[in-house]
Amino acid sequence: MRTPRRPSALLAIALAALAALAALALGAREAAAFCGFYVAPEDGPLYNDASQVALMREGTRTVISMSNNYRGPAKNFALVVPVPVVLQKENVKTLPRELFAKLESLSAPRLVEYWEEDPCAPEPKYDEMPMPMNAAPAADREESGRDRSYGVKVEARFSVGEYDIVILSAKESDGLERWLRDNRYNIPRGASEALAPYIREQQKFFVAKVNIAKVRLDARGAATLSPLRFSYEAQDFRLPVRLGLINAAGKQDLIVYLLGREQRYEVANYPNVFIPTNLEVSDATRRSFGPFYAALFDEAVRRGDGRGIVTEYAWQAGSCDPCPTPPLEADDLATLGADVLYPRAGRDEDEGPALAAQMVLTRLHARYDGATLRDDLVFAAAPPVVGGREITSGPNGSPERGARPDATNNFQARYIIRHPWTGPVTCQNPRRGRWGGPPGGAQRPVEPALGLASAPRENVAYLSFLKEGEPEFSVRPAGITPPGGGWARPFPARSGCACRVAGPRGDALDALAPAALAAAAIALRRRAVRRRGAL
Numbered sequence: 224m225r226t227p228r229r230p231s232a233l234l235a236i237a238l239a240a241l242a243a244l245a246a247l248a249l250g251a252r253e254a255a256a257f258c259g260f261y262v263a264p265e266d267g268p269l270y271n272d273a274s275q276v277a278l279m280r281e282g283t284r285t286v287i288s289m290s291n292n293y294r295g296p297a298k299n300f301a302l303v304v305p306v307p308v309v310l311q312k313e314n315v316k317t318l319p320r321e322l323f324a325k326l327e328s329l330s331a332p333r334l335v336e337y338w339e340e341d342p343c344a345p346e347p348k349y350d351e352m353p354m355p356m357n358a359a360p361a362a363d364r365e366e367s368g369r370d371r372s373y374g375v376k377v378e379a380r381f382s383v384g385e386y387d388i389v390i391l392s393a394k395e396s397d398g399l400e401r402w403l404r405d406n407r408y409n410i411p412r413g414a415s416e417a418l419a420p421y422i423r424e425q426q427k428f429f430v431a432k433v434n435i436a437k438v439r440l441d442a443r444g445a446a447t448l449s450p451l452r453f454s455y456e457a458q459d460f461r462l463p464v465r466l467g468l469i470n471a472a473g474k475q476d477l478i479v480y481l482l483g484r485e486q487r488y489e490v491a492n493y494p495n496v497f498i499p500t501n502l503e504v505s506d507a508t509r510r511s512f513g514p515f516y517a518a519l520f521d522e523a524v525r526r527g528d529g530r531g532i533v534t535e536y537a538w539q540a541g542s543c544d545p546c547p548t549p550p551l552e553a554d555d556l557a558t559l560g561a562d563v564l565y566p567r568a569g570r571d572e573d574e575g576p577a578l579a580a581q582m583v584l585t586r587l588h589a590r591y592d593g594a595t596l597r598d599d600l601v602f603a604a605a606p607p608v609v610g611g612r613e614i615t616s617g618p619n620g621s622p623e624r625g626a627r628p629d630a631t632n633n634f635q636a637r638y639i640i641r642h643p644w645t646g647p648v649t650c651q652n653p654r655r656g657r658w659g660g661p662p663g664g665a666q667r668p669v670e671p672a673l674g675l676a677s678a679p680r681e682n683v684a685y686l687s688f689l690k691e692g693e694p695e696f697s698v699r700p701a702g703i704t705p706p707g708g709g710w711a712r713p714f715p716a717r718s719g720c721a722c723r724v725a726g727p728r729g730d731a732l733d734a735l736a737p738a739a740l741a742a743a744a745i746a747l748r749r750r751a752v753r754r755r756g757a758l
Contacts, residue, residue, distance in 0.1 A: 508638065
């Protein structure tokens with residue numbers, strides 16, 4: 224039988240054995256969702272701390288990258304993932320962990336801080352105002368004849384990065400479990416039952432044993448794994464997660480980054496919840512931003528009947544405002560799968576930046592247990608949304624709240640500390656509500672909320688941090704499509720520049736906001752790219 228060069232449609236199931244199997248193996252205190260499960264050699268405990276998955280989609284082809292943090296002894300252990308075909312070395316890549324750190328920071332909820340300008344200072348001319356910047360600054364016994372007695376066959380063997388990889392096939396699940404146990408892997412009790420459906424589907428098993436001699440260790444002696452990347456063809460766009468819930472200990476946390484050309488995504492089979500954004504918070508939030516946001520996020524999940532999948536970010540991948548880290552570049556996209564989906568972009572120096580301008584990065588965040596999530600996550604294309612920008616949308620000149628439809632994707636979870644002007648007001652007609660950096664000082668960097676899976680959330684009241692009352696939570700029940708297949712066109716909003724809030728009167732220059740000019744430039748560039756031929 225011919226072995227395809229790239230994995231086929233069923234590789235989505237490669238993600239199905241998730242972190243709760245790790246929890247079975249270790250009696251973990253709290254497990255996080257994981258695409259595959261760890262098996263520790265000997266009797267060492269091992270468990271996940273957080274999980275992130277990046278998916279790039281074009282047509283029916285998906286490239287998926289998996290990054291997982293774990294805690295355990297610095298000894299050899301392995302990752303086991305069901306796969307539909309016998310993978311070869313060219314099908315598997317390791318990625319730099321720094322890229323997932325960049326994805327997390329770029330799309331994370333962010334805390335910004337503004338100071339009100341002198342209400343009597345003259346209004347600067349438009350051509351003196353700076354344009355907003357898009358970026359801030361293995362043992363031989365595995366192949367022995369004894370394998371046949373388990374109904375297990377070693378189909379392939381190769382090494383990639385710090386992984387020594389073996390591809391196995393098995394005739395029955397208990398035979399595979401016994402094989403792994405007899406090869407000194409501490410497989411969780413009950414793993415054979417979880418693996419049985421994949422054996423019935425004639426799946427293979429990707430066993431990536433970590434060679435500890437090639438692994439970077441942290442200060443505690445724990446290994447730091449490189450993310451793994453696969454590509455596959457599939458009509459459905461889904462992420463199997465349900466097997467990770469078998470006897471999972473506590474809530475599981477999963478962040479999914481989805482990258483599509485001119486396309487935002489949401490889930491089709493769970494409630495979609497947009498996190499409340501552009502909330503003004505107290506100065507004390509700076510010291511407790513992570514706990515504040517974790518409590519707000521938990522409330523968003525609850526508003527979705529405890530099953531809500533929360534949209535935290537949907538923005539053009541090649542830009543951001545404000546930027547906790549530089550946006551994604553052509554090389555980042557190639558590492559995440561553009562080299563497979565858009566090979567032309569890697570050969571043409573003009574196409575790479577054009578692709579970055581076209582790509583939309585969506586961040587979906589799930590926190591769940593076996594009572595709230597029973598089915599795989601199914602993704603669906605969704606219309607563009609905006610929200611969380613320093614752009615006015617109300618009659619009183621306040622920043623836009625929540626998510627609303629638009630022609631492009633510019634939505635982010637953004638929280639604001641404002642410092643009103645406290646100096647003298649010496650003019651007859653002061654102009655209030657003009658915001659910028661601190662007077663005579665350096666602007667504090669934008670603070671992203673990172674590591675949210677482990678953020679303290681007990682006895683944290685998010686309302687106590689808000690300057691106003693209860694925020695609005697935008698919730699769409701599972702399977703509900705807006706009339707006409709998309710949202711109605713929005714009422715045109717009056718806008719200001721990226722770093723100021725216009726006063727109550729506004730003026731004609733508001734319509735010429737730098738963000739609008741940037742959008743027009745991108746549109747012209749896209750038109751030029753399309754004339755040269757689509758990617």
